[in-house]
Amino acid sequence: MEPTVFIQWKPSYSVGHSLIDRQHRIVIEVINELYLARRRGHQPGRLDALLKRLDQYTKAHLSFEERLLLENGYPDLPAHLELHRVMKARMAGLARLGEAMGEEIAEELFDFLKAWWLHHILEEDMKYSEYLMKE
Secondary structure, three states: OOOOOOOOOOHHHOOOOHHHHHHHHHHHHHHHHHHHHHHHOOOOOHHHHHHHHHHHHHHHHHHHHHHHHHHOOOOOHHHHHHHHHHHHHHHHHHHOOHHHOOHHHHHHHHHHHHHHHHHHHHHHHHHHHHHHHHO
């Protein structure tokens, strides 16, 4: 039986900020959509559209998070910005893969997306979660 989701949202992923949590859930939903479209076969252009959507939403989310951290004087902002810079560049490259994505690349892509987002939320974003709650 085929899994219905690639990444299952868990309450432990919450950073305690409703907008950030909502945005993280949307990122995970788009990754799940992309994963299922790839596994089930797809209409031409569907992977391209989903990868572009993920790229655009990732950039919008990371920019929102950066503004929030800047406004709140987050002390580790420079290091957090560097992580975001690297991810934005990586997503721009991935967004160009689309229909040309072979099986091996697809596996690497999904492994990367899952590992990066879960690490980022559970490790990096949780650092500012504690800081924002102290405010």
